């Protein structure tokens with residue numbers, strides 16, 4: 473079974489204005505409220521790909537209810553810990569460019585924390601746990617380490633998609649996959665990255681640090697896949713970008729879902745890029761039809 477863990481879900485409030493006037497009254501051209509948070513996005517795209525999975529994490533208040541109802545309508549199996557505080561709302565402002573304002577997240581009590589850890593008792597060898605996104609401050613900076621310890625005790629593989637120290641700490645525990653984008657990769661090592669060679673150099677350091685596979689996504693420039701001694705590049709298909717929020721999460725879903733179905737890492741890479749691009753070309757996350765349409769257009773070359 474694949475599990476996704478979203479410690480900090482969100483209602484993504486996507487607001488489009490023709491032109492933003494700071495300090496003035498702006499009228500929305502369009503708005504959308506979508507369930508968000510990285511693991512939840514992964515679960516929704518896995519479902520599109522026909523990969524059964526369970527989404528867990530914390531949900532609370534009217535925002536948590538909105539997400540729970542949405543997932544239920546899509547037939548996604550959710551097993552969230554109910555919390556007293558409200559799940560956050562993240563603002564995605566589209567005014568020519570995309571600007572994001574993400575909330576810090578709700579307060580999680582000790583009892584709520586214990587309930588989540590208790591749910592992980594059900595993990596079994598062969599399960600894959602996808603740990604994605606930020607951690608609400610009240611959980612403390614080492615909470616992912618605690619979850620990873622449980623995964624390892626149970627013999628489950630884990631994937632981690634987060635940033636900074638939490639990602640650094642997770643590497644030596646042998647994640648199945650890490651997927652920074654090229655900006656996150658540079659930030660992680662405190663360097664400027666401007667060439668593909670530099671991305672490969674720092675991507676390899678993630679492998680040396682303990683990751684089994686590394687994907688570095690580069691938005692419209694596609695992605696690099698680094699595994700063992702091998703490095704591959706996949707081009708991204710061209711298309712009209714509608715909403716790239718969740719493109720990275722979709723890529724993780726495409727990769728992990730296809731790897732679990734086929735065991736073929738290059739097919740997984742292809743599906744990852746197709747899923748990321750299908751999301752970038754959609755208002756909401758990718759649907760299966762568009763992923764299948766894009767899949768044969770992804771050209772993979774070994775570097």
Ligand SMILES: Nc1ncnc2c1ncn2[C@@H]1O[C@H](COP(=O)(O)OP(=O)(O)O)[C@@H](O)[C@H]1O
Pocket residue numbers: 652653654689690691692693694695708709710711713716717718719720721723744745746747748749750752
């Ligand atoms: N403008 C785009 N055109 C085509 N594909 C895109 C575009 N933006 C994102 N993608 C696809 O989604 C993947 C992940 O996007 P990226 O923006 O790098 O991740 P993140 O959302 O984590 O920042 C890319 O590797 C690519 O396949």
Ligand SMILES: O=P(O)(O)OC[C@H]1O[C@](O)(COP(=O)(O)O)[C@@H](O)[C@@H]1O
Pocket residue numbers: 480482484507508509510511513562574604605606607716717718719720721722
């Ligand atoms: O937990 P964080 O890092 O604040 O990120 C949460 C945000 O990331 C998203 O999951 C999108 O992530 P990506 O664009 O990186 O795939 C949004 O749905 C959500 O608002």
